[in-house]
Amino acid sequence: MLKRWGVIALAGVLLIGLSAQTELVFAAEKKMITIAAGRPGDVWNVLSHALAKFINDRSEKLKATVIATAGVADNTRLIMGKKEFRATHINVTQIPAHSFWGKGEYLPLKIGSLVHLASVWVTLDPNLKSFSDLKGKSVALPRKVEKGYAWIFADLLKQTGTWDSIKPMHGGLKALLTALQDGACQAGVMMFDYIYPDEFRLGSSLEELQARGKLYFLQQGNVEANIKMIAKACRSKEYENLDLPTLALVVPAKALGPTQNEPMAVVSTPIFWSAGKEMPSEDVYEISKIIYEASKKGEFTPYHLMGKGITPEFLTTSFWDTEKQARENYHPGAVKFYDEVKLRLKSFGEGYSKFR
Numbered sequence: 001m002l003k004r005w006g007v008i009a010l011a012g013v014l015l016i017g018l019s020a021q022t023e024l025v026f027a028a029e030k031k032m033i034t035i036a037a038g039r040p041g042d043v044w045n046v047l048s049h050a051l052a053k054f055i056n057d058r059s060e061k062l063k064a065t066v067i068a069t070a071g072v073a074d075n076t077r078l079i080m081g082k083k084e085f086r087a088t089h090i091n092v093t094q095i096p097a098h099s100f101w102g103k104g105e106y107l108p109l110k111i112g113s114l115v116h117l118a119s120v121w122v123t124l125d126p127n128l129k130s131f132s133d134l135k136g137k138s139v140a141l142p143r144k145v146e147k148g149y150a151w152i153f154a155d156l157l158k159q160t161g162t163w164d165s166i167k168p169m170h171g172g173l174k175a176l177l178t179a180l181q182d183g184a185c186q187a188g189v190m191m192f193d194y195i196y197p198d199e200f201r202l203g204s205s206l207e208e209l210q211a212r213g214k215l216y217f218l219q220q221g222n223v224e225a226n227i228k229m230i231a232k233a234c235r236s237k238e239y240e241n242l243d244l245p246t247l248a249l250v251v252p253a254k255a256l257g258p259t260q261n262e263p264m265a266v267v268s269t270p271i272f273w274s275a276g277k278e279m280p281s282e283d284v285y286e287i288s289k290i291i292y293e294a295s296k297k298g299e300f301t302p303y304h305l306m307g308k309g310i311t312p313e314f315l316t317t318s319f320w321d322t323e324k325q326a327r328e329n330y331h332p333g334a335v336k337f338y339d340e341v342k343l344r345l346k347s348f349g350e351g352y353s354k355f356r
Contacts, residue, residue: 030059030060030062031061031062031063031088031283032062032063032064032065032088033055033065033089033090033283033287034064034066034067034085034088034089034090035048035051035052035065035066035089035090035273036067036069036074036078036090036091036092037066037069037075038069038070038072038074038075039070039071040068043115043304044092044114044115045068045092046303046304047300047306047307048090048273049066049303050299051064051090051290051291052065052066054290054291054293054299055290058293059286061286062283062286062287072094072271073097073145075092075093076091076102076108077101079106079276080101080106083278086106086276086278087278087279089275089276090111090273090274090275090279091108091273091275092114092271092272092273092274093271093272093274094117094270094272095244095247095272096148096152096234096239096242097145097147097149099242100146100242101147102276106276107276108275108276109274109276109329109330110272110274110318110329110330110334111272111273111274111275111284111291111334112273112288112291112292112295112310112315112316112334113196113270113272113314113315113316113317113318114272114310115270115271115309116194116268116269116270116271117149117191117269117270117271118192118249118251118267119142119149119189119191119192119268120189120190120217120251120264120266121187121188121189121218121219121266122180122189122190122206122209122217122218123186123218124180124209124213124214124216125186125187125216126214126216128186128218129216129218130218130219131156131157131160131162132161132162133218134165134166134187135162135165136166137167137185137186137187138167138169138184138185139157139166139169139185139187140179140180140185140189141153141168141170141188141189142170142171142172142189143171143172147238147239147242149269150170151233152233152236152247152267153189153233153267154168154238155238156230158236159229159232159233169184173190173205176188177208177209181212187218189267190205191203191205192206192256193305193306194268195305195306196309197309198252200251200256202215202256202257214259215257215259217256217259217260217264219264220261220262221262221263223250223263223264223265223352224352226248226264226265227246227265229265230246230247230248230267231246231248234246245319245320245325245347246319246321246349247268247270248265248266248268248319248349248352249266249267250263250264250265250266250351251264268319268348270319273291274331275331275333277331277332280333281331281333281336282333284331284334285333285336287333288334288337288338289337292312292315292341295310295311295312296312298311312341312343313343315343316338316343316345318346318347318348319347319349321347321349322347323345323346326345326346326347327345330345
């Protein structure tokens, strides 16, 4: 009899232990965060995989995965498709159009800067130096996307009375490169690599174009006037009600090569990690902390050259003109973290004065 009770008691202890172990497993279960990161191979997709790894390695309450989409705009379309996604998805998004793609229902608020799409007016013809020189020419411009950044460049040409006389050719990066290489376009807009705070590289596309001849850059000098033109273009009819900041970056003289004799104000459209207000602030706080710690150690650099620019200071740099505007466009969870570590939200506009 005693032996039987001993067996029963032992079984009870084992059941209690098993129950406690099960409770611990449930208590340790982490919340899944999904990063919508655009096309595989895109720099922001690669760096988002790095972020997911850092979250999985370091967070006690979150785990992360990355999903590919057809592009940055489609990140928002995916999240818009199911309301429940808005509380669990990080959105890799872009200005302009980040507030437009959500159709007034969903607004991705910034967590931290990722990269810039910095673009320059380039030609192989040394006689083309300003927008007025483009009259009658074929000009390569980015894809036509509603509220996309192609219309900033179009408006710059409109401001100088050039738009109605040119032959615009819109396309993706590869198509524009081919048009410039083959001579189908005499000038156009091409991206270069900008690594915060002061590293400028031609990048693969301009390097490839350079194989056809010496590169010449339009709109050199007159930095203050060109910043004002970019500011006006960002507030043109195409962007009504979007309240865009001035998307202007200044490239110092010679930064892109010997033919760049003067500093240039160029259009720079930021790509950043974001989340809707539906994502709990404590989750965004945790993600902000992990991004900050990784950026402080330079841990994004091994994943992609552009990861070198992800520093603590870059995370809180934007184009909004005032800190008040910046705070309104960052997620409250991110603002709380940056306030705690005393990282100020600042504007690239603060650096323009040295070029005036």
